[in-house]
Amino acid sequence: MRTQALRWIVAGGLLVSSHLAAEPLSDLKTRLATMRSDQPLRIEVEVEVAHRGSAPLHLNRNKRHGRAVVAADADGVKMIEQRWLGRSWLASLWKDKPDDDEPMLDELEAENLVDPVGMIDLLLTDATLVSDEAATWQDQPARLLVIRPGLPVGEREEEAPAPSADVESEPGPLTLDAKIWLDENGVPLALERSMELGLGVVKATGDESFTFQQSEGRLLVSSAELSSTGQALAVLRSRDDKKLKVTGIR
Numbered sequence: 001m002r003t004q005a006l007r008w009i010v011a012g013g014l015l016v017s018s019h020l021a022a023e024p025l026s027d028l029k030t031r032l033a034t035m036r037s038d039q040p041l042r043i044e045v046e047v048e049v050a051h052r053g054s055a056p057l058h059l060n061r062n063k064r065h066g067r068a069v070v071a072a073d074a075d076g077v078k079m080i081e082q083r084w085l086g087r088s089w090l091a092s093l094w095k096d097k098p099d100d101d102e103p104m105l106d107e108l109e110a111e112n113l114v115d116p117v118g119m120i121d122l123l124l125t126d127a128t129l130v131s132d133e134a135a136t137w138q139d140q141p142a143r144l145l146v147i148r149p150g151l152p153v154g155e156r157e158e159e160a161p162a163p164s165a166d167v168e169s170e171p172g173p174l175t176l177d178a179k180i181w182l183d184e185n186g187v188p189l190a191l192e193r194s195m196e197l198g199l200g201v202v203k204a205t206g207d208e209s210f211t212f213q214q215s216e217g218r219l220l221v222s223s224a225e226l227s228s229t230g231q232a233l234a235v236l237r238s239r240d241d242k243k244l245k246v247t248g249i250r
Contacts, residue, residue, distance in 0.1 A: 025147065028186065032219070035187070037217075041114060041250075042249070045104075114220060191212070203230070208227075
């Protein structure tokens with residue numbers, strides 16, 4: 001009798017362990033919830049941007065760098081200082097000077113820098129875990145989660161009937177992928193995400209990578225690289241690249 005009971009206990013333990021191992025995304029969301037703070041914070045950010053656009057009889061190239069200060073508190077995130085440094089370089093047949101009044105960081109970029117937990121949490125919403133495996137990040141042991149994020153609400157067809165098993169599902173126009181590296185304590189070390197959109201003659205891609213740091217237990221971005229490309233009618237092309245580096249926290 002005791003032997004049978006012991007077998008049930010062991011079997012039950014294995015089932016619980018299997019269930020826990022199958023919920024790494026829920027575990028990550030729980031861990032992230034402990035890494036947010038409403039305490040006032042300011043970060044200094046170095047910014048580099050580059051743009052290249054081409055069309056018939058048109059070539060537009062622009063490179064700039066600058067510095068921004070972003071503040072965050074219980075009321076939200078705001079840009080309190082930004083300025084372009086050095087000289088901009090522009091080659092265009094359509095305009096004679098760069099758009100120096102263009103903001104260095106948009107609202108979402110600034111928010112992601114000081115609150116990457118919100119960015120990751122949104123990424124995990126309705127996401128599918130593709131794989132969970134041991135890996136390395138910058139020569140240190142890590143855990144790599146490969147996920148397929150859920151589509152934005154506008155891309156979902158919630159009321160459409162489910163396809164039958166006999167019909168092959170075709171890939172939609174929007175594809176999302178993401179990779180998250182975690183340390184031994186489940187804290188995010190880095191994130192990569194990509195987007196690919198194809199709508200007939202219009203194509204677009206987006207790639208973003210983030211490395212993270214901690215300040216008094218709060219998760220922050222350390223650096224980020226963002227790039228996007230667009231193409232229409234095979235003759236209109238553009239590419240934008242941005243590099244962000246947090247150089248100060250106070």
